[in-house]
Amino acid sequence: MLKLYSFGPGANSLKPLLTLYEKGVEWEHQFVDPAKFEQHSDWFKEINPRGQVPALVHDGKVITESTVICEYLEDVFPDANPLRPKDPFMAAQMRVWTKWVDEYFCWCVSTIGWARYVSHIANKMTEEEFENHLKNIPIPEQRTKWRRARDGFPQDMLDEEMRKIGVSVDRLEETLSQQDYLLGDQYTLADVCNFAIANGMDMGYPELVNEEKTPGIMAWLTRIKERPAVQKMFAHTKKEDLGPAKK
Ligand SMILES: N[C@@H](CCC(=O)N[C@@H](CS)C(=O)NCC(=O)O)C(=O)O
Numbered sequence: 276m277l278k279l280y281s282f283g284p285g286a287n288s289l290k291p292l293l294t295l296y297e298k299g300v301e302w303e304h305q306f307v308d309p310a311k312f313e314q315h316s317d318w319f320k321e322i323n324p325r326g327q328v329p330a331l332v333h334d335g336k337v338i339t340e341s342t343v344i345c346e347y348l349e350d351v352f353p354d355a356n357p358l359r360p361k362d363p364f365m366a367a368q369m370r371v372w373t374k375w376v377d378e379y380f381c382w383c384v385s386t387i388g389w390a391r392y393v394s395h396i397a398n399k400m401t402e403e404e405f406e407n408h409l410k411n412i413p414i415p416e417q418r419t420k421w422r423r424a425r426d427g428f429p430q431d432m433l434d435e436e437m438r439k440i441g442v443s444v445d446r447l448e449e450t451l452s453q454q455d456y457l458l459g460d461q462y463t464l465a466d467v468c469n470f471a472i473a474n475g476m477d478m479g480y481p482e483l484v485n486e487e488k489t490p491g492i493m494a495w496l497t498r499i500k501e502r503p504a505v506q507k508m509f510a511h512t513k514k515e516d517l518g519p520a521k522k
Contacts (some may be wrong), residue, residue: 277302279344280322281329282309284512286388287341287381288329289471294345294464296508298355304512310396315411326413341471342373345464356504358464365458372457372465375446381472383439388479389420390428397425444483444492447473452491455498462502470499 279295281288283306295302307313307328315326323330323339331338331347338347349359360366400408405425412418423429447469450457457465474496476484486493499505 276332276334278305278332279303279329280305280307280319280332282307282314284509285475286385286471287327289474290341290468291329291331291344291348292508292512293467293471293505294348294358296504297358297467297502298348298352299504300348300352300355312408312411315408315413320413324413326411326417342377342464342468345373345467349464358462358467360458360461360463368458369463369465373468376468376472379439380443380469383436383443384472384476386420386428386436387433387440389424390433391479393421393424394427397421400425440480441483444476444480444489447495448489448491450491451489451495456495462499466495466499470496474500 277295277300279291279302281292281304284292292304307319313319314328319330320326322332322337325339327339329339329341329344331344333347333351338344346359349357359369397405405421409418409421412421447457454460456462457469473484473492477493477496483489484492500509
């Protein structure tokens, strides 16, 4: 039994969704509704005490951390459309890319996303609702992030994160202007994990990601979106189709 808990096709949740569709295995999806803060509910924290998605449950065992989930799926289903190079050196290069997403690229995009979008959710609550809600958030750093989403992020922090987004875009373009995928010809978890964060940047950051400045990234995004598994995933994994999360 394989069950994924996720916010649907975006950011960290997108990584295992893409991997599961590429693998074509039997699995079940449970949508965790961020609008209802279901990631901080007691039932979900029993699955992931950190109160974050995605989380995978396989035969009663819980696997967390989006990139780790993808590697786990690769280990359990190695023959179904391999997404990790067999060559140890190339596998190491893949992990340099996935580590970079998790430690650098994802964070700057996330902070700007919180300032732009999560701030609206945080500001809809009354002071009392907000303070009560904070008590359900298990990670102290996430509590700070929620507070900043409500009160405003320091401008120097936003400037620095925007600078890092620029660095990230340049790094991706440098490679993708020369080859189809991040490791060359093979589509791997390096692409899955970077795509999960980069998808939509042409709309969110049109001044940075566009046909003129970053043709390599644009072609790579299109190439990935044209993959049958990716098309199927986006067609099937709509938030509204999944309904509210149930225990
Ligand atoms: N390092 C974790 C990060 C997970 C994460 O940040 N999840 C976000 C969604 S992309 C989340 O659950 N945010 C809700 C919250 O923290 O309140 C991973 O890669 O899985």
